Every structure is written in C-alpha cells, then in structure tokens.
Amino acid sequence: MEMSLQLKKILISNAFFLIAEFLSEAIYLSVDPYMRAYEHLRQLESVFNGSQIAKIIDSRSKQYPLDTYVIGDFGWRSLTTGEEEAKDPELSIRILPDFAKLPLSLRLGVLGMPGSTAYFGFLEICEPKAGETVVVSGAAGAVGNHVGQIAKIKGCTVIGIAGDDEKGKWLVDELGFDHFINYKKPYLAKTLAQYAPSGVDCYFDNVGGEISSTVLSQMNLFGRVSVCGSISSYNADYSHLPKATITQGFIVMKQLKIEGFVVHRWDNRQNEAFQQNLQWINEGKLKYKETVTEGFENIFKAFISMLQGGNIGKAIIKV
Ligand code: NDP
Incomplete structure (x- = not known):
C-alpha cells in the first residue's frame, strides 16, 4: 500500500x-x-x-x-x-x-537557469546591435520570450516564432515583439521574408529542424546564430539521423557564425544575469509569465x- x-x-x-x-x-x-x-x-x-x-x-x-x-x-x-x-x-x-x-x-524561471540562458546565450553569442532584426524560435516559452524582450531592450526588431496564436498575441500585445509567426500555419518562409524584408541578423534557436533551416536561409551577411536547443527533435530516434533541409550553402555564402552553448559555461557569472534580470523586472522592462x-x-x-x-x-x- x-x-x-x-x-x-x-x-x-x-x-x-x-x-x-x-x-x-x-x-x-x-x-x-x-x-x-x-x-x-x-x-x-x-x-x-x-x-x-x-x-x-x-x-x-x-x-x-x-x-x-x-x-x-x-x-x-x-x-x-x-x-x-x-x-x-x-x-x-x-x-x-x-x-x-x-x-x-x-x-x-526568469531569475534562474532559463533567465541566465536567455541573458548569456543571446547577448554573448548573438551580440545584438540596435536596429538589427532578431528572430527567436520557441518564442513564447521560458527562454524564448525572455530573449525577445532583451532584444527589444537592445533596440532590435524582434520576430517571434511559436505554435499558437494566443501565444503570439501575448508576445506582440504585452511583451512588445514586432511580429509573430505561427509555425503550424503554412508559408513560414514567405511570412518571414515579409516581416524581415532586409533579412535576419540574429537567430536565437530553441527548436532546430525545418523551422531553423528556413530562418538560416534568410540570414544576412555575418549573421549570428545562438543554438540553445532543438526541441523539435528531442523525440527523434538517433540511431537514424533525423533529416532537415540542407543549409550549408547559406552558412558559407553569408559567412554565418553558428554557436551552440550550455548555460553552465557562465556559471561563474550567474549573479550578473540574476542582478540584471531583476533590475529589468523592477524597471518594468522585463515581464514574466x-x-x-x-x-x-x-x-x-x-x-x-x-x-x-x-x-x-x-x-x-x-x-
Ligand atoms: P519552453 O518553455 O519553450 O517549452 C517548450 C516549448 O517548445 C513548448 O511550449 C512548445 O511551444 C515548443 N515546442 C515543442 N515541440 C516543438 C516542435 N516540434 N517545434 C517547435 N517548437 C516546439 O522551454 P524552455 O524555454 O525551458 O526551453 C527552450 C529551449 O531551450 C529548449 O530546447 C531547451 O532544451 C533549451 N534550453 C537550453 C539550455 C542550454 O543551456 N543550452 C538551457 C535551458 C533550455 P509551441 O507552442 O511554440 O510549440
């Protein structure tokens, strides 16, 4: 019993x-x-x-x-x-x-491991500059919504990709994202090109797979990609490598920097992320759900x- x-x-x-x-x-x-x-x-x-x-x-x-x-x-x-x-x-x-x-x-969440992941994974690897266009996948999750808000704080145009219109409404209406794309609807590539007519400078990748291949194909010269996770393949059978559209041509021609990371890389700087995220919350610049x-x-x-x-x-x- x-x-x-x-x-x-x-x-x-x-x-x-x-x-x-x-x-x-x-x-x-x-x-x-x-x-x-x-x-x-x-x-x-x-x-x-x-x-x-x-x-x-x-x-x-x-x-x-x-x-x-x-x-x-x-x-x-x-x-x-x-x-x-x-x-x-x-x-x-x-x-x-x-x-x-x-x-x-x-x-x-926002003051813990996911918050540090957003802070270091985005700022250290993407090195965003005001005026640049940033795409975030997994945008309505713990890490993704935080990354998008930091990108707004840094003066970027932010496009969030997630799988639900209600999430998109929250990202745009409450968090100040500029655009939202529902990846479960058709025409991801076409919609992205419409929202990022001058191309994508930074991509924060939480999901991998076809969504990421599409974003990579629309990156600008010397674009930066922070590979945080690949949730679209966490159920994949790795005895047979999962397939995705070939992107190497875009990576070479656009001279992209693509870097994976594990947040523990910055364990000795955790307090910096904590203090900055706390300050942004207190200033009303960073919201959480x-x-x-x-x-x-x-x-x-x-x-x-x-x-x-x-x-x-x-x-x-x-x-
Ligand atoms: P989330 O809060 O984002 O939750 C997971 C979300 O993933 C879901 O809500 C769902 O949203 C989305 N999702 C599920 N399946 C798919 C799919 N097939 N394609 C696209 N999106 C999908 O989780 P976290 O913010 O905690 O984590 C986000 C990512 O960051 C994960 O990949 C995680 O492993 C990674 N991570 C990496 C760290 C590191 O050190 N590198 C540290 C922490 C997290 P939707 O409705 O949009 O589908």
Missing part, C-alpha cells in the same frame, strides 16, 4: 535526527525540456532530475536554519534530507537570494503538456 506523505514525513523526520542536519520540503518544482533530452541517460528507479524551491522544515544546521528557502537540483521528490545532499554534491543546494516581494518561483500546475501528482501531466506546447512562459509545479 502507498505510504501517506504525512507518514513519510514523520519517518524521515525521525530518521533525520540520527543522520542528517536538515529536512527540506519542495514548494515549487521545475519541468524543463532538457529532462526529455537527457532521459535516456537516467538510471531506472533513480529520482527524475530537476530543480526545486524547497523550505527547510526541520534543522540542526547553522547553515540551513528552519524556515529558510533553498533551491536545489533535488529532482522530482517532495522531501530531501541533508544526508542525501551531502552524499551527492550535484544536488547543489543554495540559499535563495532575497528578491523582495517577487514570487519565489521566479528562481526557477508562469504556467502553474497544482499538485505533485500532476507533474508528469505538466511535463508532457510543456513538451506539447501547453505552457506560456515558464512551466512549474506548485506542490
């Missing part, structure tokens, strides 16, 4: 006094596309990986006193002990910085829904 959460808490709490210095309870859990991409690396019966915001609910630790809020890569579980954290440094617990009256959950699913038991549903485009902004679980 399934043990109740209450009973689990009592048992773990008792054990905790013998073996660990703190016990934390999840408040918000993150669901992110990388979990799908890395799924084949996971050991069976291991905890599904992922970040969470948790509260210290029992403590003998000076470092993590009672009622402290922390962020850690504890995975999809509700309770974590200090002993588990000590055994596995990759759980990487950190005390939440103070961001005044803003919701704690933002540390999983969360798609919140209530209940730990709904985490799989929320994960699948996010992969299928069910989220606007950051997808999170409120436990």
